[in-house]
Amino acid sequence: xxxxxxxxxxxxxxxxxxxxxxxxxxxxxxxxxxxxxxxxxxxxxxxxxxxxxxxxxxxxxxxxxxxxxxxxxxxxxxxxxxxxxxxxxxxxxxxxxxxxxxxxxxxxxxxxxxxxxxxxxxxxxxxxxxxxxxxxxxxxxxxxxxxxxxxxxxxxxxxxxxxxxxxxxxxxxxxxxxxxxxxxxxxxxxxx
Amino acid sequence: xxxxxxxxxxxxxxxxxxxxxxxxxxxxxxxxxxxxxxxxxxxxxxxxxxxxxxxxxxxxxxxxxxxxxxxxxxxxxxxxxxxxxxxxxxxxxxxxxxxxxxxxxxxxxxxxxxxxxxxxxxxxxxxxxxxxxxxxxxxxxxxxxxxxxxxxxxxxxxxxxxxxxxxxxxxxxxxxxxxxxxx
Numbered sequence: 001x002x003x004x005x006x007x008x009x010x011x012x013x014x015x016x017x018x019x020x021x022x023x024x025x026x027x028x029x030x031x032x033x034x035x036x037x038x039x040x041x042x043x044x045x046x047x048x049x050x051x052x053x054x055x056x057x058x059x060x061x062x063x064x065x066x067x068x069x070x071x072x073x074x075x076x077x078x079x080x081x082x083x084x085x086x087x088x089x090x091x092x093x094x095x096x097x098x099x100x101x102x103x104x105x106x107x108x109x110x111x112x113x114x115x116x117x118x119x120x121x122x123x124x125x126x127x128x129x130x131x132x133x134x135x136x137x138x139x140x141x142x143x144x145x146x147x148x149x150x151x152x153x154x155x156x157x158x159x160x161x162x163x164x165x166x167x168x169x170x171x172x173x174x175x176x177x178x179x180x181x182x183x184x185x186x187x188x189x190x191x192x
Numbered sequence: 193x194x195x196x197x198x199x200x201x202x203x204x205x206x207x208x209x210x211x212x213x214x215x216x217x218x219x220x221x222x223x224x225x226x227x228x229x230x231x232x233x234x235x236x237x238x239x240x241x242x243x244x245x246x247x248x249x250x251x252x253x254x255x256x257x258x259x260x261x262x263x264x265x266x267x268x269x270x271x272x273x274x275x276x277x278x279x280x281x282x283x284x285x286x287x288x289x290x291x292x293x294x295x296x297x298x299x300x301x302x303x304x305x306x307x308x309x310x311x312x313x314x315x316x317x318x319x320x321x322x323x324x325x326x327x328x329x330x331x332x333x334x335x336x337x338x339x340x341x342x343x344x345x346x347x348x349x350x351x352x353x354x355x356x357x358x359x360x361x362x363x364x365x366x367x368x369x370x371x372x373x374x375x
């Protein structure tokens with residue numbers, strides 16, 4: 001579900017957020033129009049809009065845990081967690097987290113990768129939000145949902161700043177709702 | 193806060209008790225300072241950010257540069273609270289578009305830190321943030337990147353310092369603010 005479908009149609013903050021995201025063609029490889037959120041972070045007003053919109057949505061949903069996917073999920077997750085009084089849990093590439101971890105494999109275009117979470121971070125029945133900057137295939141978010149559910153948490157929603165248009169409507173990921181602020185821009189402009 | 197033995201802010205002890213020390217990670221002999229347990233305590237996490245925000249909000253900081261990846265946990269909340277830009281300093285090849293890089297030494301070999309061209313401008317007043325300072329190599333690389341584009345690095349801010357490694361001496365004369373020492 002996109003923010004515009006859920007009460008934020010015409011909200012000028014969404015246009016400001018969309019305008020602040022830079023598109024880098026052919027990164028990391030030919031044909032990909034990379035949605036670069038670092039330019040959003042250079043605009044304190046637009047960055048704050050992102051956090052405010054997510055906080056307004058989640059502050060009354062009894063979320064006790066925000067899980068952010070390494071590394072760009074670390075930028076958006078903590079400000080939300082701090083504002084709603086939830087814990088923040090980093091979901092990391094293999095070998096980065098000390099102590100006992102569980103890991104979940106997910107598919108890349110070629111081969112697989114793994115995401116890890118500390119086993120001691122989550123208590124049973126916690127209500128969790130998963131956050132990343134962008135959702136494309138949903139592979140990383142699905143792995144994140146799996147990790148949290150294996151630890152006994154209930155994933156309430158997945159939230160992303162940018163999402164492909166296929167996630168409109170009541171599209172779910174592993175049965176969990178998805179909340180997205182803006183679509184990618186210039187997705188179809190592939191020039192050589 | 194920084195290393196003077198004045199009266200310590202009472203919030204600091206609360207933060208210190210939440211840091212988990214993990215022996216022999218990532219390899220034998222290293223007592224790893226794990227800040228993820230601070231993030232699991234909303235009050236301790238908020239206190240950490242508040243202590244830095246209180247220090248920096250009237251210092252006209254225009255950019256907070258956070259070092260990948262744990263600097264990304266603390267830098268953005270500080271930047272948002274003080275109205276500054278946030279600039280991620282990243283491992284090689286992660287940032288799209290045009291970048292500059294600075295090499296720094298590891299125990300064996302070198303690594304690189306990259307920053308986007310155009311993110312930081314001449315005259316920007318910068319704060320560098322990371323979870324921990326050890327030898328100071330990464331922070332020094334960060335200072336170099338910012339100075340090369342004409343920014344003024346006002347201070348480096350870390351949650352934890354390992355003073356025995358003397359990283360404080362490698363910051364090109366820039367001051368360090370830390371909350372917790374580990375000896």
